[in-house]
Amino acid sequence: ARLLIQGFEVWKSHLDSKAQTDLIQDLRPILKGAPLFSPTTASGKKMSVRMTSAGSCGWISDTSGYRYEPNHPGGRAWPAIPDSILSIWRDTTGLDRLPDSCLINYYGEDTKMGLHQDKDEADFSWPVVSVSLGDDALFRMGNPTRGGKTESLWLSSGDVVVMGGEARLSYHGIDRIRFKSSRLLPKGGRINLTLRVVT
Ligand code: MD3
Ligand code: FE
Numbered sequence: 001a002r003l004l005i006q007g008f009e010v011w012k013s014h015l016d017s018k019a020q021t022d023l024i025q026d027l028r029p030i031l032k033g034a035p036l037f038s039p040t041t042a043s044g045k046k047m048s049v050r051m052t053s054a055g056s057c058g059w060i061s062d063t064s065g066y067r068y069e070p071n072h073p074g075g076r077a078w079p080a081i082p083d084s085i086l087s088i089w090r091d092t093t094g095l096d097r098l099p100d101s102c103l104i105n106y107y108g109e110d111t112k113m114g115l116h117q118d119k120d121e122a123d124f125s126w127p128v129v130s131v132s133l134g135d136d137a138l139f140r141m142g143n144p145t146r147g148g149k150t151e152s153l154w155l156s157s158g159d160v161v162v163m164g165g166e167a168r169l170s171y172h173g174i175d176r177i178r179f180k181s182s183r184l185l186p187k188g189g190r191i192n193l194t195l196r197v198v199t
Helices: 017-033 083-093 165-169
Strands: 008-011 050-055 058-062 065-069 101-107 113-116 128-134 136-141 151-155 160-163 172-178 190-196
Touching: 008 165, 017 050, 017 083, 017 101, 017 128, 050 058, 058 101, 083 128, 083 160, 083 190, 136 190
Parallel strands: none
Antiparallel strands: 008 160, 050 101, 058 065, 101 190, 113 172, 128 160, 128 190, 136 151, 136 172
């Protein structure tokens, strides 16, 4: 694993193509029970990423603000996190504690995610694990404080990133998607899974 800032690990091509297609199959029933939705910000702006979650809590944003909730906006509990996804967490972190939330982000051709910190979880000593599936994405990593130098790297299907230590509270975002660069999703786009210990 290559280290950029302390605690940032990229597991390039951790998942082979069979593991990637198996994961997409495991996501199908989740997306059926908890469809992707377009979150809005407190100011009423629609985010360009579509999302849903699995686990005992999921991240949502609406005109009341953002927070973790035990239910999908449609009212039903989030589906369970499949074992195939929990195994990626175990393999890359070696932790006995398992994540209680798996955020599923879908990026279309023009989806971006601005630089932000992930600070809605109770304990930042747990890492965040990200799994990239589908089209390549230009990921940008900054510092624990706003401003300063950033580093960009392309994330490809099958890559897994572990953010612990100083990286856990660093600013990060997605600048662009290389639409249809992968054939994993026939309609194109990128799915990113982020695994977190929230509570
Ligand atoms: C660095 N997701 O869901 S994944 C997010 O590709 C998020 O969907 C992006 O940022 C995506 O919050 C980036 C890589 C990632 C995820 C969480 C992090 C990097 C991180 C948390 C702390 C530091
Ligand atoms: Fe984030």
